[in-house]
Amino acid sequence: xxxxxxxxxxxxxxxxxxxxxxxxxxxxxxxxxxxxxxxxxxxxxxxxxxxxxxxxxxxxxxxxxxxxxxxxxxxxxxxxxxxxxxxxxxxxxxxxxxxxxxxxxxxxxxxxxxxxxxxxxxxxxxxxxxxxxxxxxxxxxxxxxxxxxxxxxxxxxxxxxxxxxxxxxxxxxxxxxxxxxxxxxxxxxxxxxxxxxxxxxxxxxxxxxxxxxxxxxxxxxxxxxxxxxxxxxxxxxxxxxxxxxxxxxxxxxxxxxxxxxxxxxxxxxxxxxxxxxxxxxxxxxxxxxxxxxxxxxxxxxxxxxxxxxxxxxxxxxxxxxxxxxxxxxxxxxxxxxxxxxxxxxxxxxxxxxxxxxxxxxxxxxxxxxxxxxxxxxxxxxxxxxxxxxxxxxxxxxxxxxxxxxxxxxxxxxxxxxxxxxxxxxxxxxxxxxxxxxxxxxxxxxxxxxxxxxxxxxxxxxxxxxxxxxxxxxx
Amino acid sequence: xxxxxxxxxxxxxxxxxxxxxxxxxxxxxxxxxxxxxxxxxxxxxxxxxxxxxxxxxxxxxxxxxxxxxxxxxxxxxxxxxxxxxxxxxxxxxxxxxxxxxxxxxxxxxxxxxxxxxxxxxxxxxxxxxxxxxxxxxxxxxxxxxxxxxxxxxxxxxxxxxxxxxxxxxxxxxxxxxxxxxxxxxxxxxxxxxxxxxxxxxxxxxxxxxxxxxxxxxxxxxxxxxxxxxxxxxxxxxxxxxxxxxxxxxxxxxxxxxxxxxxxxxxxxxxxxxxxxxxxxxxxxxxxxxxxxxxxxxxxxxxxxxxxxxxxxxxxxxxxxxxxxxxxxxxxxxxxxxxxxxxxxxxxxxxxxxxxxxxxxxxxxxxxxxxxxxxxxxxxxxxxxxxxxxxxxxxxxxxxxxxxxxxxxxxxxxxxxxxxxxxxxxxxxxxxxxxxxxxxxxxxxxxxxxxxxxxxxxxxxxxxxxxxxxxxxxx
Numbered sequence: 001x002x003x004x005x006x007x008x009x010x011x012x013x014x015x016x017x018x019x020x021x022x023x024x025x026x027x028x029x030x031x032x033x034x035x036x037x038x039x040x041x042x043x044x045x046x047x048x049x050x051x052x053x054x055x056x057x058x059x060x061x062x063x064x065x066x067x068x069x070x071x072x073x074x075x076x077x078x079x080x081x082x083x084x085x086x087x088x089x090x091x092x093x094x095x096x097x098x099x100x101x102x103x104x105x106x107x108x109x110x111x112x113x114x115x116x117x118x119x120x121x122x123x124x125x126x127x128x129x130x131x132x133x134x135x136x137x138x139x140x141x142x143x144x145x146x147x148x149x150x151x152x153x154x155x156x157x158x159x160x161x162x163x164x165x166x167x168x169x170x171x172x173x174x175x176x177x178x179x180x181x182x183x184x185x186x187x188x189x190x191x192x193x194x195x196x197x198x199x200x201x202x203x204x205x206x207x208x209x210x211x212x213x214x215x216x217x218x219x220x221x222x223x224x225x226x227x228x229x230x231x232x233x234x235x236x237x238x239x240x241x242x243x244x245x246x247x248x249x250x251x252x253x254x255x256x257x258x259x260x261x262x263x264x265x266x267x268x269x270x271x272x273x274x275x276x277x278x279x280x281x282x283x284x285x286x287x288x289x290x291x292x293x294x295x296x297x298x299x300x301x302x303x304x305x306x307x308x309x310x311x312x313x314x315x316x317x318x319x320x321x322x323x324x325x326x327x328x329x330x331x332x333x334x335x336x337x338x339x340x341x342x343x344x345x346x347x348x349x350x351x352x353x354x355x356x357x358x359x360x361x362x363x364x365x366x367x368x369x370x371x372x373x374x375x376x377x378x379x380x381x382x383x384x385x386x387x388x389x390x391x392x393x394x395x396x397x398x399x400x401x402x403x404x405x406x407x408x409x410x411x412x413x414x415x416x417x418x419x420x421x422x423x424x425x426x427x428x429x430x431x432x433x434x435x436x437x438x439x440x441x442x443x444x445x446x447x448x449x450x451x452x453x454x455x456x457x458x459x460x461x462x463x464x465x466x467x468x469x470x471x472x473x474x
Numbered sequence: 475x476x477x478x479x480x481x482x483x484x485x486x487x488x489x490x491x492x493x494x495x496x497x498x499x500x501x502x503x504x505x506x507x508x509x510x511x512x513x514x515x516x517x518x519x520x521x522x523x524x525x526x527x528x529x530x531x532x533x534x535x536x537x538x539x540x541x542x543x544x545x546x547x548x549x550x551x552x553x554x555x556x557x558x559x560x561x562x563x564x565x566x567x568x569x570x571x572x573x574x575x576x577x578x579x580x581x582x583x584x585x586x587x588x589x590x591x592x593x594x595x596x597x598x599x600x601x602x603x604x605x606x607x608x609x610x611x612x613x614x615x616x617x618x619x620x621x622x623x624x625x626x627x628x629x630x631x632x633x634x635x636x637x638x639x640x641x642x643x644x645x646x647x648x649x650x651x652x653x654x655x656x657x658x659x660x661x662x663x664x665x666x667x668x669x670x671x672x673x674x675x676x677x678x679x680x681x682x683x684x685x686x687x688x689x690x691x692x693x694x695x696x697x698x699x700x701x702x703x704x705x706x707x708x709x710x711x712x713x714x715x716x717x718x719x720x721x722x723x724x725x726x727x728x729x730x731x732x733x734x735x736x737x738x739x740x741x742x743x744x745x746x747x748x749x750x751x752x753x754x755x756x757x758x759x760x761x762x763x764x765x766x767x768x769x770x771x772x773x774x775x776x777x778x779x780x781x782x783x784x785x786x787x788x789x790x791x792x793x794x795x796x797x798x799x800x801x802x803x804x805x806x807x808x809x810x811x812x813x814x815x816x817x818x819x820x821x822x823x824x825x826x827x828x829x830x831x832x833x834x835x836x837x838x839x840x841x842x843x844x845x846x847x848x849x850x851x852x853x854x855x856x857x858x859x860x861x862x863x864x865x866x867x868x869x870x871x872x873x874x875x876x877x878x879x880x881x882x883x884x885x886x887x888x889x890x891x892x893x894x895x896x897x898x899x900x901x902x903x904x905x906x907x908x909x910x911x912x913x914x915x916x917x918x919x920x921x922x923x924x925x926x927x928x929x930x931x932x933x934x935x936x937x938x939x940x941x942x943x944x945x946x947x948x
Contacts, residue, residue: 002699002700002701002702003702005700006674006677006700006701006702025543026581026584026585026814026816027543027585028538028539028542028543028585029539029541029542029543029567029569030566030567032539032541033539034536034537034538034539034582034585034586035536035537035538036536036586037534037535037536037591037593040534040535040536040537043537044535055851055852055881056876056879056880056881056882057876057881057882057883058851058853058881058882058883059851060511060514060850060851061511061514061518061850062508062509062510062511062514063508063509063514063517064502064508064509065502065503065506065507065508065614066540066571066598066600066614067503067506067614068502068503069499069501069502069503085561085562085564086561086562086564087559087560087561087562087571088559088560088561088562088563089562090559090560090602092504092602093503093504095503097540097561107500108508110500111500111501111502111508112508112510117511118883119511124540126540128564140539140540140541148886150886152886152887153886153887153888156865156869156886156887156888157886159869160886163873163876167876167877200480203480225476226476226479226480227476227480228476228477228480278869281866281869281870281873282869282873283873340500342500376534376535377529377532377533377534378529379532391630392755395630395633395752395755395756396755399637399755399756399757402530402531402637402641403641405530406530407529407530407531407532408530408531408532409531409532412622412624412626412627412630412631412634413626413627413630414627414630
C-alpha cells in the first residue's frame, strides 16, 4: 500500500507541475463579493459608528463559530429554513452555516447558563436567498446585533433597542427613516378576533410579513387561496393592517370593542403604550410608527417587533439607484433560550440587528458620486532617496521609524527615481517624504518634504520622529 | 397542492408549539469555541497590536467571502487538501470553506488584474484537522495575513515580512522566540544533490516538514518505507537538515562542493545572504535562524519560507501548560496568482500569516494566573436613583448623556435599590455614578459619585457631561 501511495503521489506531483491555464471560472460564489481597500475604508467607517453606539450603551462583545450543529438551527426560522446552507457530511457532526446571530446567541446563553447579559456581535451570516447585489442583498452579509437578555421591568430594554436604531441611523446620515413597531401579541390577538384558527397564526403572519413588498390584494389571495383562510377573516385583517400611528392609535385600539376583549392584544397594547411613553422621554417618537402591518417572518419573536426603513428621497437620484428598504430590525424573543435549555428555563431577550450591506451600497454610491478621495492606508511618511546606492540607508532609517511607531513606507527598489517616489505619495496620499542623500548623511540630517506644499526642511536625525509626529497630528 | 402545503404548515405550527426539552446536545461543533466577553477583550488587544503593526507598514485591508468555489482551492494544498470543508450540494455551485487567506488573495489579484498591492486580511479559516484545543489548535481559527504582491528587487519585501513578525512577537511580550528561515530552492537543490528523484520533491518535502514534531528517525523511515526513497539519499538529507545558523552557515554552504554546483540551491543561498544583510540593517538577526530542516507543507511556496516558534520558558510553568509551537509562518509564492490568471501571468508575492489562537491561549492562561481584572465594557457612568418613582428621570438623563456621546448604563428596573446600583458598578468597573434624587432635581444638579473613593460631588446638570469627560479621560 505504501508503495502505491508513493506512486500516486508521484503522479500527482507530475500533474501539479503543469501550472498552465486554469480550467475554471474566476469568480466569487454567487451572492458574495470581495471587499477591496476602498470598500473596506467605507465599511470601517460604518462599523465604527455602530460599535461606538453599542459601547455607548454598555454592551460587552462575544463571538461564536460560523457554523453550528445543524439541529441547533432546526425549527427556528419558519418558512425561511430552506435558505440555510448545510455543510457536506464528511464524517462527524452535521453542520450548517449560521443564518443569523440570534439563534447562536440563545444557544450560547443556554450552554453557559447565562441569565443576564447585554452584548453585541458583529459577524457574517449566510442565506441561500435570491441575491440582488445592486440593492445590497447578498448570500453572505454582515449583521450587527445588540441584545439585552434578562428578567427586567417591561419595555425598558425594548425602548433602549429603539433608541439605538435611532442613534445609529441618525449618526450615519442616511437620510430620512422611519422605525415601524408592532407586537406579536397584538398580531396574534388581531388574528384571533378576525377569526383565524390558532393553527394558522404563524403562516398567516408570514403572509402579512410580505405587505412591505407586495400589495394587499396579493397577500389576501395568498391567505385565502394557498393557506385556506376564509375571505371574511382576510378582509377583517385587511382593515387592521392598514392602520399606523402613534400613542393616539394605541389609545384607539385599546377602546376597540373586539381587540380590547382579547387578552393577548390587550397585554400587547398596554406594553406598546408604555414603550411609547419611554420613547417620548428619549425624544424619538417622531421617527417611530406603530404599524399593524409589520409582522416579521421569524418564528421566535414573542413580543415587540420593529423594523427600520429608509424613506425615498425624491431629490437625490443617487439613493434611488440602490432603492430603499429595511436596514435594521429586531424584537423580543422570550422563548428562544428556553428551547435550548435542558429544563426549558426561559431567559427573556430583546435585540436589534443592523443590516449594513444596504447601508454600504448607499454610502459606496454616494462616495463615488461625490468624487471624494479616501485614503486606504495611514502611512505618515515615505522614506526616499535622491541618489543611487542608498538602499541600505533607507532600510536603516525606515527601521528606526517603525521602531518608534511611525507609519512608514519605502519603494521596494534598489534605486528608485525620486520622481517615482514623489508620485507614489501623490497617488496614495502620504503627506511627508523623508529623503536621505549623501550630503544629509554626512550632516546628520534628513530632508523632510511636505507633499502638499512641496516645502523642504532639514531636520536633525534625532528630531525626525518628533517632527513627523507633530506634522501628522491633525 | 396549496391545500396540502397549508395542512403541513398547520401540523408544523402545532408541533412548533411544543417548546419542550431539546432532544440534542448543547455544544459548538467539534474543534470550535465561543468567545465570551473576557476572551474577546484579550482577542481585541492582540488584534490591535497586529493591526497597528500592519498599518505601520502601510498595508491596505481587504476581505473575501468565507467560502470559495471548490475548484478555486483544488490543487493548492498538497496532502492537506483532505482537510478542506466542503459545503453540501444544494443546487448551484460547489463550494468549500477557505483553508487559508493566501489562495483567496491570489484569486482576488488574478480576478481584478492587480499586479501590485500590500494588503492585510484578518479572518477565520477552516481545517478539518484533529483539534487540540488546550494547545490552541482549532478547526475554526483566525489568520492575520500581511502580503506584498508585485515585481520588486530581491529580498526587500521578504525582509519586511520578517521585520513584521519580529515587531509583533516582541510587542506581544510572549517570551523568547526564534524565526526559522529557509528557501524552497535550497530545499529542492538539496534534494537534487542528495539523489531524490524530481517527482518525489514535494512528498519528501512534506516528510521534512514533520521534523519539528517527530524525530529524524521517524521521518527517515517514512521517506524510505512509505515514500520509496533510497536509504543513502535519506541519510544525505539527514546530514543537511541538522544544520542551522546565520550568515556563517550561508557562506559555508555557498562553498559546499555539492550544493554550490546546483543552480537552484545557489540562487537560494545568494538570496538568503542578501536577506540576512537586510535583516542586519533591521537589527533583528539575533532572533533569526537559517534552518535547513524548515520545509512548510503547502505546495505553493517557491522561495523564502519562514516560521516563528516560541521557545519554552523553564521558569514559567504557565506557558508549559499551553505548550509551544509555531505562531507565525509564511514565505514567497511567485506562481500562485499565475495559476488563476487565464493567460498564466505571474504576480510575485511574499507574505506572513500570524496564527493567533496559540497566542490567545498563552495570554488567556497568563491572565487567569495573574488575577488581573479586565473590564469587558467601557461604560463611564451609571445613571442611578436613590428614591423610588424616578425611572422617567433616569431615562431622561441617560438619553441626554448618550446624545452627548457619554457611555452610560442604567439598571432596567423601575425602582432599583441604591445598593444594587452601586454593587453593579463594583462588579463591572464603572467608575462613576450619576444619582438623581428629588432634591437634586429641584436644585438643577446631579450627584456624581466616584466609585473608587466613594466621594460625592454636586454637579450642575449643564456641566455634567463635561465633568464626566474630564473625570474619565486618563
